[in-house]
Amino acid sequence: MGILFPRGVLIWTLRGCRPASHPAIDLKILAVEDDAVSRTVLQAALRKLGHEVVIAESGEAAWEALQRDPFRVVVSDWTMPGVDGLELCRRVRRQDDADYVYFILLTARDATAANQNEAADAGVDDFLSKPLDFPELWMRLRVAERILRYTTQVRQLEELLPICSYCKKIRDDGNYWQQIEAYISERTGSDFSHSVCPDCYKGVVLPQLEELKSEPNPAPPVARKHPEA
Numbered sequence: 001m002g003i004l005f006p007r008g009v010l011i012w013t014l015r016g017c018r019p020a021s022h023p024a025i026d027l028k029i030l031a032v033e034d035d036a037v038s039r040t041v042l043q044a045a046l047r048k049l050g051h052e053v054v055i056a057e058s059g060e061a062a063w064e065a066l067q068r069d070p071f072r073v074v075v076s077d078w079t080m081p082g083v084d085g086l087e088l089c090r091r092v093r094r095q096d097d098a099d100y101v102y103f104i105l106l107t108a109r110d111a112t113a114a115n116q117n118e119a120a121d122a123g124v125d126d127f128l129s130k131p132l133d134f135p136e137l138w139m140r141l142r143v144a145e146r147i148l149r150y151t152t153q154v155r156q157l158e159e160l161l162p163i164c165s166y167c168k169k170i171r172d173d174g175n176y177w178q179q180i181e182a183y184i185s186e187r188t189g190s191d192f193s194h195s196v197c198p199d200c201y202k203g204v205v206l207p208q209l210e211e212l213k214s215e216p217n218p219a220p221p222v223a224r225k226h227p228e229a
Contacts, residue, residue: 032076059083
């Protein structure tokens with residue numbers, strides 16, 4: 001069932017979707033929209049999904065908000081005066097040391113190849129077409145949740161981890177020691193192939209090969225002759 005708002009903005013109810021009171025992850029979302037009606041609709045939709053929402057009425061105001069507070073998701077209109085959605089996304093992507101921000105672009109433009117390429121080059125993660133569709137918004141945010149969960153896991157792996165100095169096993173949260181390959185695979189789904197780096201080949205493998213070459217070959221066993229009866 002859909003609800004028709006002024007100016008032809010149509011938004012669908014969340015029938016069949018996840019209950020609003022039980023979000024998979026409580027996302028803090030920055031919603032950027034210069035049109036007052038569309039901004040109200042977007043804010044209501046995000047809050048109904050159970051997320052914390054901060055509203056920005058322009059791209060410049062959104063950029064100032066991003067400097068003050070961390071946001072993991074930005075839902076922004078494309079066409080705005082001054083700093084539009086693409087420029088805002090470019091600024092977000094230039095922040096090298098910040099946590100990854102999932103950027104969803106709202107647009108009434110046709111999804112032409114040129115528009116999609118322009119948005120992809122700016123660093124946009126996903127699109128939502130206007131008028132806003134509730135189930136589509138819910139699905140896009142579920143994707144954002146999964147991506148952000150993986151990026152958080154990767155960031156944690158890049159930080160200091162307890163690794164044994166001898167066997168190189170890693171300690172997980174349950175104080176269980178396991179091979180580092182298994183630890184990373186369980187958390188990211190990554191597969192591993194094993195090889196030998198140049199330093200280890202020179203420092204470990206080659207000396208072992210030379211040692212094998214220098215060892216004397218064992219003498220062949222001598223066949224004993226049994227005396228004839």
